[in-house]
Amino acid sequence: xxxxxxxxxxxxxGKRADAQRNRQTxxxxxAEVFVISGVDAPIRQIAARAGVGMATIYRHFPTRxxxxxxxxRHQIEECAEAGPDLLASADSPFDALSQWxxxxxDFLVTKHGLADALQSDSDRFTALHAYFLDRLLPVCTQLLDxxxxxxxxxxxxxxxxxxxxxGNLCIGRDNDPRYNPRRLIALLLQGLQRPxxx
Amino acid sequence: xxxxxxxxxxxxxGKRADAQRNRQTxxxxxAEVFVISGVDAPIRQIAARAGVGMATIYRHFPTRxxxxxxxxRHQIEECAEAGPDLLASADSPFDALSQWxxxxxDFLVTKHGLADALQSDSDRFTALHAYFLDRLLPVCTQLLDxxxxxxxxxxxxxxxxxxxxxGNLCIGRDNDPRYNPRRLIALLLQGLQRPxxx
DNA sequence: TTAGTTTCCGGAGCGATGCTCCGTTTTGTC
DNA sequence: GACAAAACGGAGCATCGCTCCGGAAACTAA
Numbered sequence: 296x297x298x299x300x301x302x303x304x305x306x307x308x309g310k311r312a313d314a315q316r317n318r319q320t321x322x323x324x325x326a327e328v329f330v331i332s333g334v335d336a337p338i339r340q341i342a343a344r345a346g347v348g349m350a351t352i353y354r355h356f357p358t359r360x361x362x363x364x365x366x367x368r369h370q371i372e373e374c375a376e377a378g379p380d381l382l383a384s385a386d387s388p389f390d391a392l393s394q395w396x397x398x399x400x401d402f403l404v405t406k407h408g409l410a411d412a413l414q415s416d417s418d419r420f421t422a423l424h425a426y427f428l429d430r431l432l433p434v435c436t437q438l439l440d441x442x443x444x445x446x447x448x449x450x451x452x453x454x455x456x457x458x459x460x461x462g463n464l465c466i467g468r469d470n471d472p473r474y475n476p477r478r479l480i481a482l483l484l485q486g487l488q489r490p491x492x493x
Numbered sequence: 494x495x496x497x498x499x500x501x502x503x504x505x506x507g508k509r510a511d512a513q514r515n516r517q518t519x520x521x522x523x524a525e526v527f528v529i530s531g532v533d534a535p536i537r538q539i540a541a542r543a544g545v546g547m548a549t550i551y552r553h554f555p556t557r558x559x560x561x562x563x564x565x566r567h568q569i570e571e572c573a574e575a576g577p578d579l580l581a582s583a584d585s586p587f588d589a590l591s592q593w594x595x596x597x598x599d600f601l602v603t604k605h606g607l608a609d610a611l612q613s614d615s616d617r618f619t620a621l622h623a624y625f626l627d628r629l630l631p632v633c634t635q636l637l638d639x640x641x642x643x644x645x646x647x648x649x650x651x652x653x654x655x656x657x658x659x660g661n662l663c664i665g666r667d668n669d670p671r672y673n674p675r676r677l678i679a680l681l682l683q684g685l686q687r688p689x690x691x
Numbered sequence: 692t693t694a695g696t697t698t699c700c701g702g703a704g705c706g707a708t709g710c711t712c713c714g715t716t717t718t719g720t721c
Numbered sequence: 722g723a724c725a726a727a728a729c730g731g732a733g734c735a736t737c738g739c740t741c742c743g744g745a746a747a748c749t750a751a
Contacts, residue, residue, distance in 0.1 A: 310727085311717080311718055311719075311726090311728065312718070312719090313717065313718070313727090313728065313729080314718095314727080314729095317728085333614075337707080337708060338708080338710085339707090339708075339709090342730095347730080348729060348730035348731060349709090349710080349711095350711075350728090351728080351729060351730075353709095353710070353711080354728075354729085359709095408614065411614070414609075414664050414665045414666075415609075416531075416606065416609065416665070416666050419709090452680070453671065455671045456671060456673065456677065459665070460672075460674075463664050463665065464661050464662065466661050466664060467612040467614070467657070467661065473651065473654060474657050474658075475654070476658075478650075478654060479654065479658040481684075482681050482684035483680050483681050483684055484684070485683075486679075486681055486682070486683030486684030486685070487680055509697090509698060509699065509746085509747055510746095510747070511698090511700080511746065512747095515700085535737060536737080536738070537736090537737070540701095540702095545700085546700060546701035546702060547701080547702075547738090547739080547740095548700070548739090548740075548741085549699080549700060551738095551739070552699075552700085557738095617738090
């Protein structure tokens with residue numbers, strides 16, 4: 296089990312100088328291109344922007360998922376770390392869960408096509424899916440369990456299902472005034488709260 | 494306004510015999526291939542299965558959306574027609590809405606990749622999106638309004654948002670025991686019901 | 692039937708993209 | 722400076738969407 300380098304953190308260590316340099320160049324170029332063309336942008340385009348051959352990108356990031364996770368690693372990390380903090384600072388476990396989901400949604404909707412990629416049935420993104428799960432599922436589970444424990448929400452919902460549902464709701468073209476994923480997610484949380492007194 | 498042929502119902506009328514024949518052959522082949530490879534299957538594959546040239550498919554169905562809608566037309570129609578029936582037969586408007594959503598979800602999850610296509614940001618499917626909306630949005634609106642009128646659910650939710658949310662929740666690989674869109678949709682409906690007495 | 696006309700067909704071909712292979716270049720070391 | 726290892730770059734192959742046009746097939750008229 297690779298515990299210190301879960302998904303390509305710093306594989307440049309010990310590599311040749313030009314390799315390390317190129318790795319950073321590619322990451323920067325990819326970040327820029329992702330904003331413009333989404334995470335599905337052609338590798339050629341990223342390579343051109345970085346002034347680098349395609350093979351260089353494939354050498355550093357064998358799959359597209361590796362490149363995407365490397366680009367967003369910091370933000371995913373932040374999101375993961377925010378979980379326990381919120382649990383400590385929020386008024387209730389439910390508030391903590393709610394605010395954490397806000398963070399998660401913020402992250403997803405501002406990354407062009409990222410939510411789409413997460414659930415894509417294409418094989419290119421399975422590693423991305425796996426990375427998100429590895430990193431965020433424990434956090435979500437903790438928040439969910441705490442909320443159940445506190446009696447804020449009904450039991451019976453799994454964190455995996457919740458996260459994937461939220462991810463799915465964030466899929467689609469942006470800037471459609473008729474569709475706001477947050478409203479539906481709020482509804483979902485509403486349904487999760489237990490007025491189940493019958 | 495084309496009221497009798499909204500999206501390619503029977504454009505074979507008056508065409509040459511071989512054209513009509515090929516149209517049916519292509520539809521049958523497409524239906525088979527969609528089951529196996531999803532609605533994103535290569536046109537070449539469908540053409541090969543139909544024993545037909547690619548141009549023939551493009552001639553009959555200019556966009557992929559046209560082909561998909563033609564294949565599923567009957568089932569979409571059934572779903573649309575079920576709306577008013579359910580409203581008349583169900584115990585309450587909310588039950589009607591709930592059952593109709595069940596039908597809609599059944600339809601989506603049994604069609605490989607259809608839900609994905611509906612929200613795809615690719616241009617190839619915009620017409621499909623439009624057709625679903627044209628046909629099903631009025632039905633959903635009617636059910637939603639009736640449920641609001643009856644006081645079953647809180648007002649403020651638009652049918653478009655609800656339908657798209659449901660469609661989104663149905664996106665993804667099938668047969669994952671950890672993810673069942675129906676559970677989340679049930680939660681969503683739960684949140685829609687108004688315990689909002691505050 | 693047959694000739695003529697219109698409609699329709701088929702697949703070669705073009706551009707885009709993912710990914711690989713291999714000759715060349717750069718880097719690090721002695 | 723020479724040498725080996727590491728990394729590079731882009732040509733090249735495969736796939737797919739979509740079009741174009743020469744030819745075949747179906748209708749019509751005599």
